[in-house]
Amino acid sequence: MQRLLDELGRLPGIGPKSAQRIAYYLLESDAERARRLADAILDVKQQVHFCPVCFSYATGDTCNVCADSSRDQTIVCVVSEPRDVSAVERTGAYHGLYHVLGGVISPMDKIGPEQLHVKELLTRLASGEVQEVILATNTDVEGEATATYLSRTIKPLGVRVTRFAVGMSVGGEVELADELSLGRAIEDRREL
Amino acid sequence: MQRLLDELGRLPGIGPKSAQRIAYYLLESDAERARRLADAILDVKQQVHFCPVCFSYATGDTCNVCADSSRDQTIVCVVSEPRDVSAVERTGAYHGLYHVLGGVISPMDKIGPEQLHVKELLTRLASGEVQEVILATNTDVEGEATATYLSRTIKPLGVRVTRFAVGMSVGGEVELADELSLGRAIEDRREL
Numbered sequence: 151m152q153r154l155l156d157e158l159g160r161l162p163g164i165g166p167k168s169a170q171r172i173a174y175y176l177l178e179s180d181a182e183r184a185r186r187l188a189d190a191i192l193d194v195k196q197q198v199h200f201c202p203v204c205f206s207y208a209t210g211d212t213c214n215v216c217a218d219s220s221r222d223q224t225i226v227c228v229v230s231e232p233r234d235v236s237a238v239e240r241t242g243a244y245h246g247l248y249h250v251l252g253g254v255i256s257p258m259d260k261i262g263p264e265q266l267h268v269k270e271l272l273t274r275l276a277s278g279e280v281q282e283v284i285l286a287t288n289t290d291v292e293g294e295a296t297a298t299y300l301s302r303t304i305k306p307l308g309v310r311v312t313r314f315a316v317g318m319s320v321g322g323e324v325e326l327a328d329e330l331s332l333g334r335a336i337e338d339r340r341e342l
Numbered sequence: 343m344q345r346l347l348d349e350l351g352r353l354p355g356i357g358p359k360s361a362q363r364i365a366y367y368l369l370e371s372d373a374e375r376a377r378r379l380a381d382a383i384l385d386v387k388q389q390v391h392f393c394p395v396c397f398s399y400a401t402g403d404t405c406n407v408c409a410d411s412s413r414d415q416t417i418v419c420v421v422s423e424p425r426d427v428s429a430v431e432r433t434g435a436y437h438g439l440y441h442v443l444g445g446v447i448s449p450m451d452k453i454g455p456e457q458l459h460v461k462e463l464l465t466r467l468a469s470g471e472v473q474e475v476i477l478a479t480n481t482d483v484e485g486e487a488t489a490t491y492l493s494r495t496i497k498p499l500g501v502r503v504t505r506f507a508v509g510m511s512v513g514g515e516v517e518l519a520d521e522l523s524l525g526r527a528i529e530d531r532r533e534l
Contacts, residue, residue, distance in 0.1 A: 227528070229516060230516070231517070233517050234516040234517055236517075237516050237517050237518075237519065237521075237524060238516070238524065238528065240521050240524075241521045241522075241524045241525035241528065242521075242525065243524075243525035243526075243528045243529050244525075244528050284528065284531055285534070286516055286528070287516070288514065288515045288516055289510050289511065289512050289513055289514045290513050290514075290515070297534075301534040305534070310533070311533070311534045312531040312532060312533055312534060313531060313532060313534050314509055314510055314524075314527035314528050314530075314531045315507045315508060315509030315510070315526065315527045315529075315530035315531060315532060316507060316509050316510050316511070316512060316527070317506055317507030317508050317509045317510075318481050318506055318507070318508050318509075319481065319508070319511060319520060319522075319523040320481055320508060320520070320522035320523045320526055321480075321481055321482050321522065322480065322481045322482075322523075323480045323482070324421060324422070324426040324429050324430065324478055324479070324480055325423070325425050325426055325428075325429050326429075327429065328511060328512070329429075329432050329433045329434075330433075330511075330512035330513065331511040331512045331514075332429060332430065332432075332433045332435075332506075333433035333434065333435035333436075334435075334507065334512055335506035335507045335508070336419070336430065336433065336435045336436050336476065336478070336506050337435055337507075338506075338507035338532065339476055339504040339505060339506045339507060340504060340505060340507060340530065341502070341503075341504055342477070342489075342493045342497070342503045342504060342505050
C-alpha cells in the first residue's frame with residue numbers, strides 16, 4: 151500500500167490526499183478494473199513512441215498528423231512539447247504539419263539547439279516543400295529566445311517565418327488585461 | 343450603523359463581512375480619519391467631471407492627457423470606459439490621445455451609437471489632424487461589435503483604423519492558453 155501511495159504521489163497534481171483517495175478507490179473496486187488501469191499504463195509505454203518525422207507522439211509508423219495526406223504539407227508549426235500539438239489541434243484553427251523541438255533553448259539547463267530536434271527541422275525544410283514555418287513556442291523568456299534563434303536560422307533558407315500573435319485574449323476586458331499583454335496588443339495592432 | 347453597513351455593502355467587491363470590518367475600523371479610528379474619508383468622497387464627486395474633449399475623467403478644463411501637448415496628437419485610442427484609459431496608460435506603450443465612448447453598443451440594453459460619444463469622435467476626426475484610430479474596446483461580443491461598427495463608420499473618412507492584437511498573453515504557455523485565443527494567435531500570426 152505505501153508503495154502504491156508513493157508511486158501515485160509522484161504523478162503531477164496528485165498530493166498525498168489524492169493519492170490516498172485513488173489507492174482506496176482501487177482497493178475497493180474489483181480486480182478487473184485495477185488490471186485494466188495497469189494494462190493501460192503498460193500499453194501506453196510499450197506502444198507509444200516518438201514520430202520519426204515530427205517527434206510528436208505516435209502509435210503507428212508516423213503520428214496521425216504526419217500520416218494524414220489531407221493536411222497542408224507546405225506549412226509547419228514548431229512547438230516545444232508534444233502536449234502543445236494537442237493544444238493547437240484543439241483550436242481547430244490549424245491544418246498544417248508540426249515539428250516538436252523536445253524542449254526550449256535554456257543555457258541555465260545546458261540545453262542548446264543541439265539538444266533539440268532543430269537539425270531534423272532543417273532537414274525537413276531542405277526538401278523545399280515547406281513554404282512557411284510558424285514558431286509557436288511559449289511566450290516566456292526561453293520560448294521567445296528559442297523563436298528568435300529559429301527565425302535567424304530558418305529565414306536565410308528562403309522559408310517564410312511567422313510567430314503567433316501576442317495580445318489581448320478573446321473575450322478579454324481591457325481593464326483586466328495584464329500590462330505586458332495589453333502593451334503588446336497595442337504595439338502589434340493590425341489594420342482593419 | 344445599519345445605514346453605513348448598507349452603503350458600504352453597495353460598493354463593488356464589498357460583501358456584508360467586509361462592510362462590517364470597514365464599519366468597525368471607522369468606529370474605532372479617530373474622528374479626523376473618518377472626516378478625511380468623507381471629505382475625499384465628497385470632493386471627488388464635486389471636482390471630477392468628464393473631459394469635454396475625450397470624455398475621460400478630468401479635474402481641470404480638460405483631462406491630463408488632452409492637456410499634455412507632448413502627446414502624439416495624430417493618434418486616438420478609442421476605449422469604452424474611463425478606467426480603460428488607466429489600463430492603457432499603465433502599459434507605457436501608448437503616447438497618443440484617447441476617446442471614451444461611455445459604453446458599448448448593446449441592442450439588449452437599448453444602447454446604440456447615439457447613446458455613446460460617437461458623434462463627438464467623428465467631430466474630432468473632422469479636423470483632419472488625427473491620422474490613426476486604434477479601436478481598443480473589449481474583445482467580448484459587444485466590444486467586437488462596437489469596433490466593427492466604428493471601423494465601418496471611420497474608414498470612409500480616410501483615417502487609418504487599427505485594432506489591438508489578439509492572441510497569446512505575454513509569458514503564456516501554449517498548453518494552458520484558451521482555445522479561442524490560441525486559435526486567433528495562429529490565424530493572426532505575423533511575419534518575422
